[in-house]
Ligand SMILES: [Mg+2]
């Protein structure tokens with residue numbers, strides 16, 4: 460584990476760890492307040508042993524109804540999902556779920572800033588892409604292609620350069636997304 | 643349980659059920675996208691029985707670091723905590739926690755719309771109060787009083803009238819909070 464050392468571009472960390480570490484950094488430096496939402500769990504049985512903390516003894520994973528991350532930045536509501544692929548030329552749509560697409564649609568209707576962070580693990584490249592791109596490809600996948608080409612992601616999204624502190628400085632790309640019309 | 647019947651002002655429902663039902667209503671009618679955050683759980687042991695879903699066999703409740711609810715409304719980031727009291731003349735500060743106050747401070751610094759929904763159970767009255775009121779009383783509780791007087795809540799907050807659909811129509815009070823300077 461590299462928890463205590465500086466990790467360049469989150470190398471050796473999972474995408475989730477990289478983003479969580481970046482969010483911790485942003486909160487500490489008062490740049491933004493963004494958290495990963497806890498996994499929804501249905502709790503069935505809890506033991507309350509004397510003199511020690513409660514233990515959950517039976518529980519089940521529930522289907523999430525939203526995306527993984529949300530928060531506030533410069534007065535804007537941010538909402539995003541982070542996914543990775545080992546593909547080199549395109550990002551597979553099967554990495555996403557219907558409920559995430561629906562949630563993006565709902566948040567966009569309320570003028571939220573919605574996006575995905577896509578990691579191409581093999582290439583070690585990260586992109587922030589507007590949720591509208593995912594929605595567009597998602598809607599036509601029945602008759603069209605089942606992945607988003609990297610060339611399209613490069614054109615429509617914003618590459619996030621690997622860094623030290625934070626490990627993934629995605630807020631600059633958010634700034635660009637906010638100022639553009641093609642959300 | 644009154645789940646399937648119309649419940650006036652959430653009578654017979656817990657405060658959390660009342661707010662969750664209202665949020666479902668708001669989402670359905672595309673008024674706002676607001677969810678209760680799942681309880682954070684630390685999972686230690688999971689069984690994967692053949693041909694059936696995973697069962698969590700050992701897990702622990704973790705301390706939350708934020709408030710219970712957040713979401714997006716008209717481009718604004720909303721963040722709030724809902725609490726109730728049986729008191730009739732004031733709302734006890736002990737119902738809140740340090741991490742909630744810290745989180746409000748952080749979100750206000752990012753221009754989020756932050757508030758509490760307070761239910762006076764005995765009086766059957768609900769108020770939306772700006773987070774700044776809680777922060778003010780919280781900061782002086784060591785030397786000052788340990789509760790916020792109802793008279794102050796009435797003056798600084800917005801009463802939420804009991805309703806049918808949604809059970810607690812708090813967005814009108816949010817509209818007022820947004821337009822006022824005293825956030
Ligand atoms: Mg995810």
Ligand SMILES: [Mg+2]
Pocket residue numbers: 710723724725
């Ligand atoms: Mg609560």
